[in-house]
Every structure is written in structure tokens, then in C-alpha cells.
Amino acid sequence: MAAVLTPKDFATATPSWWCPGCGDYGVLSALKAALADLGMQPKDVAFISGIGCSGKISGYLHSYAFHGVHGRALPVATAVKLANRDLTVIAAGGDGDGYAIGAGHFLHAVRRNPNITYIVMDNQTYGLTKGQSSPTSQTGYVTGTSPQGNPDAPINGLAVALAAGASFLARGFSAHPKQVVELTKAAIKHEGFSIVEVMSPCVTYNKINTYAWFKENIYYVNEAPDYDPGDRSHAFDVLSREGKIPLGIIYQDSRATLESLSHLGTTPLAQLDIVSRSPAYAAMQEAYR
Amino acid sequence: MVVNDIEIMFGGQAGDGSLTTGDLIAGVFKRMGLEVYTYKDFPSRIRGGHTNYVIRASEHPNWGMADFVDCLVAFDLEAVEAHLDELRPGGFIIFDNSSEPIPDGVRRSDVTWYEVPLAKIAKSDLGLELVRNTISLGVLSALIGMDRSIVRELVSNAYKRKSEKVLDQNLRAIEAGEQYVERHFAEWPSGYALRAGADGDRLIMMGNDAIGYGALVAGCRFMAGYPITPATDVLEWMAKHVPRFGGIAVQAEDELSAINMVLGAAFTGVRAMTATSGPGQALMTEAIGLAGVLEIPVVVIECARTGPSTGMPTKTEQSNLNHLIFSGHGEIPRVVLAPGTVEDSFYLTVDAFNLAEKYQCPVFVLSEQALCQSKATLPSLDLSRTSVERGKLQTEPVVFGEYKRFAFTADGVSPRVIPGVEGGMHLAAGSEHNDAGVITESALNRRRMMDKRMGKMESMRDDLPKPIIHGDPQAEIAIFGYGSNRGPIGEALERLWQAGIAARFFEFRTLWPFPEAEVRAFVEGAVHVFVVENNYTGQLERLIRYVVGPLEHMHLVNKYDGRPFRPIEIIDPIEKYALLRVPMEVRR
Ligand SMILES: Cc1ncc(C[n+]2csc(CCOP(=O)(O)OP(=O)(O)O)c2C)c(N)n1
Ligand code: SF4
Ligand SMILES: [Mg+2]
Numbered sequence: 001m002a003a004v005l006t007p008k009d010f011a012t013a014t015p016s017w018w019c020p021g022c023g024d025y026g027v028l029s030a031l032k033a034a035l036a037d038l039g040m041q042p043k044d045v046a047f048i049s050g051i052g053c054s055g056k057i058s059g060y061l062h063s064y065a066f067h068g069v070h071g072r073a074l075p076v077a078t079a080v081k082l083a084n085r086d087l088t089v090i091a092a093g094g095d096g097d098g099y100a101i102g103a104g105h106f107l108h109a110v111r112r113n114p115n116i117t118y119i120v121m122d123n124q125t126y127g128l129t130k131g132q133s134s135p136t137s138q139t140g141y142v143t144g145t146s147p148q149g150n151p152d153a154p155i156n157g158l159a160v161a162l163a164a165g166a167s168f169l170a171r172g173f174s175a176h177p178k179q180v181v182e183l184t185k186a187a188i189k190h191e192g193f194s195i196v197e198v199m200s201p202c203v204t205y206n207k208i209n210t211y212a213w214f215k216e217n218i219y220y221v222n223e224a225p226d227y228d229p230g231d232r233s234h235a236f237d238v239l240s241r242e243g244k245i246p247l248g249i250i251y252q253d254s255r256a257t258l259e260s261l262s263h264l265g266t267t268p269l270a271q272l273d274i275v276s277r278s279p280a281y282a283a284m285q286e287a288y289r
Numbered sequence: 290m291v292v293n294d295i296e297i298m299f300g301g302q303a304g305d306g307s308l309t310t311g312d313l314i315a316g317v318f319k320r321m322g323l324e325v326y327t328y329k330d331f332p333s334r335i336r337g338g339h340t341n342y343v344i345r346a347s348e349h350p351n352w353g354m355a356d357f358v359d360c361l362v363a364f365d366l367e368a369v370e371a372h373l374d375e376l377r378p379g380g381f382i383i384f385d386n387s388s389e390p391i392p393d394g395v396r397r398s399d400v401t402w403y404e405v406p407l408a409k410i411a412k413s414d415l416g417l418e419l420v421r422n423t424i425s426l427g428v429l430s431a432l433i434g435m436d437r438s439i440v441r442e443l444v445s446n447a448y449k450r451k452s453e454k455v456l457d458q459n460l461r462a463i464e465a466g467e468q469y470v471e472r473h474f475a476e477w478p479s480g481y482a483l484r485a486g487a488d489g490d491r492l493i494m495m496g497n498d499a500i501g502y503g504a505l506v507a508g509c510r511f512m513a514g515y516p517i518t519p520a521t522d523v524l525e526w527m528a529k530h531v532p533r534f535g536g537i538a539v540q541a542e543d544e545l546s547a548i549n550m551v552l553g554a555a556f557t558g559v560r561a562m563t564a565t566s567g568p569g570q571a572l573m574t575e576a577i578g579l580a581g582v583l584e585i586p587v588v589v590i591e592c593a594r595t596g597p598s599t600g601m602p603t604k605t606e607q608s609n610l611n612h613l614i615f616s617g618h619g620e621i622p623r624v625v626l627a628p629g630t631v632e633d634s635f636y637l638t639v640d641a642f643n644l645a646e647k648y649q650c651p652v653f654v655l656s657e658q659a660l661c662q663s664k665a666t667l668p669s670l671d672l673s674r675t676s677v678e679r680g681k682l683q684t685e686p687v688v689f690g691e692y693k694r695f696a697f698t699a700d701g702v703s704p705r706v707i708p709g710v711e712g713g714m715h716l717a718a719g720s721e722h723n724d725a726g727v728i729t730e731s732a733l734n735r736r737r738m739m740d741k742r743m744g745k746m747e748s749m750r751d752d753l754p755k756p757i758i759h760g761d762p763q764a765e766i767a768i769f770g771y772g773s774n775r776g777p778i779g780e781a782l783e784r785l786w787q788a789g790i791a792a793r794f795f796e797f798r799t800l801w802p803f804p805e806a807e808v809r810a811f812v813e814g815a816v817h818v819f820v821v822e823n824n825y826t827g828q829l830e831r832l833i834r835y836v837v838g839p840l841e842h843m844h845l846v847n848k849y850d851g852r853p854f855r856p857i858e859i860i861d862p863i864e865k866y867a868l869l870r871v872p873m874e875v876r877r
Contacts, residue, residue: 058716083511269554
């Protein structure tokens with residue numbers, strides 16, 4: 001029996017790099033707490049992140065961490081899961097990473113439904129490149145690249161994912177740690193592709209979507225006692241309504257995972273014997289006689 | 290009478306079944322003991338458009354086309370007009386005159402014309418126009434003396450999957466073709482004949498099949514790719530075969546995803562690859578740099594086609610060499626291997642996986658349309674020559690804190706743990722990092738890390754596939770080439786020798802790390818050096834020049850029309866220059 005771990009056991013010695021007050025701290029501590037609560041072992045966690053302030057998170061989680069290129073965390077994570085189902089696979093990245101440069105992969109990960117968790121740390125700006133507008137920035141948001149105000153409409157990542165066939169959608173607010181822990185745990189436990197979008201304010205560059213702003217502009221869907229996360233059209237309705245931002249588990253259903261549909265065995269691929277010369281190899285040449 | 294030496298060009302419209310018939314012709318030649326090479330010249334569309342399938346048979350292997358076509362099978366005037374000038378004087382044409390006769394102006398008098406209403410016979414006698422291809426096979430068979438029972442056996446094998454009726458129609462089509470020759474052309478021999486020998490312990494395989502098979506045997510159990518001609522065959526091959534061995538082939542949403550999937554899979558310790566062509570290769574560039582800095586073994590099969598951009602997607606070219614060697618921001622260790630035959634495509638693919646894992650870096654296998662989509666006969670592949678060398682893969686627990694994923698070592702290669710191994714947790718970051726994987730911008734660490742990673746290019750030297758030196762190593766004429774040009778250059782060498790001109794030929798199998806010492810040693814004493822390649826700028830020639838310095842008599846023999854060399858296109862300039870000092874006309 002492996003020892004029961006605490007969130008601290010998932011910390012690395014690397015000092016974190018984020019600005020004081022950055023929303024990303026809350027995401028990281030919630031993730032550590034969720035993994036500890038679920039009884040995970042660092043050696044069995046593969047944590048893949050994109051590029052951005054948010055992408056730095058992989059350096060701070062004691063695990064098998066992979067910090068790849070901008071926008072490509074999901075293909076990496078999908079393949080890690082296909083190759084080794086014993087691993088708990090988590091991907092994380094920013095709104096730009098996931099909804100701009102990586103938007104294509106986002107849709108395809110949703111539709112494939114691998115049993116992995118994707119945490120989108122949404123600060124409605126490009127933090128790392130110093131505050132340009134992102135796909136979730138509000139129209140009119142003034143930045144160095146949009147001095148007259150961002151002309152684009154923001155993307156609603158969760159609604160897009162729902163349309164693409166997502167099987168688990170949740171949204172949290174990084175200043176509400178307890179809820180983010182619970183949402184992250186539910187996401188990791190979900191059999192299939194689970195998305196947790198965490199509103200994670202950028203205190204340095206986003207002076208509009210601040211902690212105070214969020215507190216005024218969010219609500220939890222389960223404040224309505226009869227909210228049914230299994231009701232897809234209601235979830236659509238909630239996600240596309242004007243006004244306050246819905247948080248909580250917005251949608252969940254059960255759908256066959258990519259691994260189960262891929263005709264794969266359960267043995268991690270790296271454990272297959274490839275060193276012996278299989279007699280089946282020679283037999284294959286007969287087709288070319 | 291020409292015996293056991295023939296090149297057939299089977300012309301048709303895309304999608305009309307000429308592919309199957311071309312394969313049948315190749316199969317019959319093989320079963321009759323001949324060596325076969327095929328070349329597909331297809332338009333980039335599914336139906337319609339002129340296609341041709343070249344099948345060459347000879348007693349000794351020729352991994353390329355001959356100077357001329359001996360027999361043209363033409364189903365329309367377009368095919369005749371497009372290829373008549375490629376026909377050897379004394380050769381012959383089988384022409385389907387069902388819808389149009391040969392206009393007088395077109396007719397060449399130095400070749401024999403066999404005009405047969407193939408489509409008409411197919412429709413009226415056999416009730417299916419599609420079998421005109423098979424009738425033409427019967428005609429060809431009778432004209433050159435194919436073994437009739439082998440023809441029937443292979444036709445049966447090809448069509449028995451369809452239906453009783455289709456099989457019967459095709460067998461009768463063969464009969465009809467043979468009878469037509471007996472009835473109408475008994476007095477007109479083609480001038481070509483075949484003498485059957487033993488088939489022997491041989492295979493007939495396409496280059497891409499050999500790559501797929503090599504990957505499987507090398508232990509590749511994960512592939513991700515995105516369809517692109519002429520590389521798609523590899524993904525299809527793996528999708529068909531790898532599941533039986535517990536693995537998976539994934540069709541990704543694009544090449545960015547495919548290569549990142551390969552990295553993810555390889556990170557877990559499984560041998561993984563992708564296969565693509567120029568446009569996809571361009572998209573993969575950033576992630577290949579990542580593989581270099583993360584020291585993850587990945588194998589990338591590049592089946593080159595004519596670029597840039599969409600170029601001519603179904604045509605051949607060697608214009609991606611620079612891209613494989615130099616692409617990417619920043620510098621990484623990498624290997625580029627290039628097989629020259631179908632057989633070598635298998636062995637070098639196996640080597641690619643071992644090199645990738647031993648040196649923890651990306652390895653490219655560079656093929657080209659004229660090789661990867663060509664079939665050839667080859668001796669049965671020797672599995673005892675293959676092995677799986679896993680290098681410094683670390684699957685036993687390590688002590689956390691002591692273990693360092695990017696440890697500095699004498700050969701630059703660090704023990705590699707995979708997720709699940711107790712104690713091996715670390716960050717694999719594309720950002721510069723120290724030996725423990727922690728991100729740092731320290732100048733000293735940066736120098737040491739670059740030295741470590743790039744140093745692997747030197748530590749792997751002895752492990753790299755060696756070039757093959759053909760011909761007379763003392764000859765004044767030296768030729769360099771690689772890939773599909775191995776065939777035509779080899780043949781040119783032979784024929785120059787017969788004409789009293791000795792030459793040596795350096796066949797690259799490793800293009801990067803560049804085999805400097807071998808290249809230098811090879812040109813020692815050479816008076817004229819020729820570099821043969823299929824591109825405009827002379828990418829290989831420039832590499833050689835860069836390494837051996839200016840050679841007074843160094844020449845580029847290049848071709849960039851999307852078609853492979855025929856031997857005469859190599860012999861001619863060499864002969865003219867070396868003997869007559871006729872200046873070479875090189876364009877770039
Ligand atoms: C291919 C590529 N293009 C651009 C960049 C520069 N870049 C780094 S992070 C980033 C945007 C990050 O925004 P987001 O994903 O929202 O992350 P945040 O920093 O806000 O957490 C960009 C454009 C890059 N690293 N790679
Ligand atoms: S710039 Fe913004 S997102 Fe980046 S660390 Fe600072 S507060 Fe966080
Ligand atoms: Mg952002």
C-alpha cells in the first residue's frame with residue numbers, strides 16, 4: 001500500500017514564478033489537493049501543459065510533467081493516455097493556448113473523448129506576452145495589439161465543447177478554492193474527456209475582469225436545486241444566456257472513451273514485448289510472395 | 290529477339306482499374322523468376338486524367354526505369370501522344386482502337402502496332418467494359434510469352450474476392466486477349482520473349498510496405514499521422530497490422546497533432562512514429578525541435594514529393610533534404626537516413642528506431658515517391674539481422690532527488706525513465722533546463738546542455754548506417770547520390786564500364802550527421818565529381834562542397850520535372866564531360 005499523500009507531496013521544489021495574486025496559484029493548489037484527496041501517486045500522474053503563464057504550472061506539480069509547445073498539450077495528453085491507460089492524465093493551459101492556437105485540437109479532443117482532464121486557466125488575456133487580447137477577451141478590450149479596442153467577439157469555450165459532444169463540462173473561479181477542488185476531483189473521476197475552465201484573473205494585465213468583477217458576475221448552477229447536469233439542451237441554454245457566468249458542473253454524461261473504442265488492450269504499450277522476434281513477423285512476408 | 294528484359298508502360302485513366310492490372314503484370318514477372326521494378330506516374334486526382342504504371346522486368350535487379358519503354362499499352366490516343374516518344378525503336382504498342390483509330394501523322398514506323406478493339410470486346414463479348422484491362426493483359430501475355438498458368442493463377446487470386454461472376458469475366462478476358470493475338474497477329478512477333486526461371490525465396494513489395502514492416506519489426510507500437518500522398522500508405526499499413534501486436538495507429542486532425550501525439554506516446558516509452566510528406570513535414574517542424582530538446586526518441590518517415598506548397602503531389606523529388614537537416618529554430622541533434630531500395634527501406638527503418646532510442650533524438654527516414662510507392666522484388670527479409678536496442682531506457686525504480694533525467698554523461702545520453710517508474714518524476718520542458726529538468730537560463734548550464742545534446746551527433750557516428758561504395762574505387766570519375774537514384778546511377782555505372790569508362794559511386798545511406806570523413810576519403814584521387822539529384826538547387830551537392838571544399842571538376846546532374854532519372858540522363862552528361870569536355874549545362 002502506498003502511503004496516503006497530502007497536497008504538499010505534489011509540490012516541487014521549484015519556486016513559482018507567477019505574479020503575486022495571480023489566479024493560477026489557486027488552480028495549482030486545487031489540483032494538488034484534488035490529487036491528494038483522490039489518493040493518487042505522483043509517479044502515476046502525467047501532467048502536460050501548454051505555453052503561457054498558465055503553462056508554467058507543470059513545473060510546480062510533482063509528477064511526470066511535460067511542458068511542450070504552444071497550443072499542443074491535448075494531442076500529447078491524448079497519446080499519453082492511449083499509450084498508458086494506467087496513468088492519470090491531466091492537461092492544462094491558458095485561454096490562448098486552448099482556444100486560439102490550440103483550438104483545432106480542443107475540438108478533436110472533445111470529440112474523441114479520451115479519459116483525460118483538461119484545465120483551461122482563463123484570464124481573458126495573453127499573460128505571458130504581456131496583455132494582448134485573447135479569444136476570451138471582451139469586445140472592446142484595449143490592449144497593445146488592439147489600441148482601439150478588441151473588435152472580436154469572445155469565444156464561449158464550454159458552449160463550443162458542448163456542441164462538439166463534450167461529456168464533462170465544469171467551470172470554477174480560482175478564488176473559490178473549495179469548489180475548484182471538488183470540480184477538479186469530479187473531472188478526474190469522470191470516465192472521458194473532462195474540461196474544467198477556471199476563471200483565473202490576471203492581476204497584472206487584465207484590469208477589467210478582476211477578482212471584484214468576477215464576484216459580481218458569477219453564479220453556481222447548482223444554486224438552483226433542480227439543476228440537472230444531464231440535460232444537454234438546458235446546459236446549452238445556461239451556457240449561452242447573456243449575463244452572469246455559470247459555474248459548477250454544467251454538463252456530464254457517459255459516452256464510450258477513445259481508449260475503449262480503439263481496440264486497444266489494457267497493457268501500457270511500453271510494456272509490450274518488442275525485443276523478442278515474434279514468429280508472426282516472418283509469417284507476414286507470405287503476403288508479399 | 291530480346292529475352293527477359295522489358296519495360297512496359299500501362300497507360301490509362303485514373304480509377305479505371307489499371308492499377309490492379311499493373312500489379313498483376315508485375316506479379317507474373319516475379320513468379321517467372323525475373324527482377325521487377327514498378328513506377329507509378331499518376332495524376333493527383335481520383336478519376337480521370339492520364340495515368341501510367343511502368344513495370345520493368347529483367348534478369349538482374351534494376352531499381353529504376355530503363356532509358357526507353359519497350360511496350361506501351363494505350364487505352365486512348367492521349368496515352369499514345371503523351372508517351373510515343375518514350376518508346377524504344379523496335380518496341381511495340383498495344384492500342385485500344387474501339388473509339389478512335391490512330392491518325393496517320395501520329396504513327397511511328399519503327400515500332401510495331403497492335404491495334405485491338407479492347408473496349409468493344411469487353412462490352413460485347415464479356416458484358417463488362419472494365420475488363421478491357423484484363424483483355425490487354427491477355428494480349429500482352431501472348432505477345433511476349435507470359436506463363437499462361439501463372440497469369441490465370443494471379444488473375445484468380447486478384448478477383449476471387451469480388452464474385453464468381455467477376456472472376457469468370459476476367460478469366461474469359463485473358464482468354465479473349467490471347468485468342469485475339471493468335472487470330473490476328475500470328476505473323477507479327479513482338480520481338481520480345483520471356484524464359485521462366487525459378488521465383489526463389491523472394492518478395493515483391495512497395496517501399497512504403499517495407500517501411501511499415503520495418504517499423505513493426507523494430508517494435509513501433511504507436512503511430513499517428515495525417516493522410517498525405519505519398520506517405521498515407523504507411524499509416525494505412527500500420528492501421529492494418531499494428532493492432533494485432535497490441536499497438537495503435539491514430540489518424541490525427543492534422544500534422545501538428547500527429548507529431549505531438551508521437552511525442553506524447555514516446556514520452557511513455559513506446560516506440561512511436563509518424564509518416565508525412567513535405568507540407569506535413571513543414572507543420573511538424575516546431576515539435577521536432579521539442580523532441581530534440583526533450584531528448585525523446587521519435588521516428589519521422591518523410592516520403593518526399595514535388596514541392597513547394599502543393600507542388601505535384603503524386604510526383605517525385607529530392608527537394609526536402611535541406612528541410613530535414615536544417616529546419617527548425619534552434620539546434621538539435623538529428624539523424625537523416627535515406628534508403629536506396631525497397632529492401633533497404635526495411636533495414637534502415639529498423640535502424641532508425643534503434644538510433645532514436647539509443648541517442649534519444651528525432652530520426653528521419655527519407656524516401657521519395659519514386660521509391661516509396663514503387664514495388665520491387667527483393668530477397669526475403671532477414672529478421673535475424675534485426676534487433677531492438679533500447680539504449681538507456683530506465684524502467685526500474687530510481688531514487689528521487691538522485692536521479693537526473695538530463696544527467697550529463699560522456700556520450701551525452703542520459704538514463705531515460707518513463708511515467709510510472711517510482712522516483713523518476715521530473716519536468717520535461719521545451720524551455721532550457723538543467724540536468725534535473727528544472728528550467729534555467731544560466732549561461733553555464735546552457736553551454737553544457739547544448740554541448741551534451743549536440744555531442745550526441747558525434748557519439749553516434751560509429752552506429753550510423755554506412756554508405757555503400759559501388760564500382761571501381763580508383764576510377765577518376767566519382768558520383769554521389771542517394772535514394773531512388775541508387776537504381777539509375779548503379780545502372781549508369783555498369784553501362785559506362787561497358788563503354789570503357791570506369792566510375793565510382795558513393796551511395797549515401799546516412800545523410801545527417803553528414804559522413805564527412807567517408808566523403809573526403811571517397812573523393813580522394815577523383816578527377817571529375819558528379820552529384821546526381823532530383824532538385825533545382827543541388828542540395829546534396831552544396832553539402833558536399835561545404836565539406837570537401839571547392840573541387841574544380843564538381844558538377845551537378847539534376848532533374849526537377851517530377852520524374853525519376855532514366856540511366857541515359859546520367860550517362861550522357863558524364864560521358865560528354867569526362868570524355869569530350871563538353872561543358873555541363875546546369876541550371877539552378
Ligand atoms: C508558436 C508560438 N507562437 C507564439 C508564442 C508566444 N506566446 C507565448 S504564450 C502566448 C499566449 C499565452 O496566452 P494564454 O494561453 O492565454 O496563457 P496565459 O499567459 O494568459 O496564461 C503566446 C502568444 C509561442 N510561444 N509559440
Ligand atoms: S502576468 Fe497575469 S497571468 Fe501572468 S503570472 Fe502575472 S498575473 Fe498571472
Ligand atoms: Mg490567458
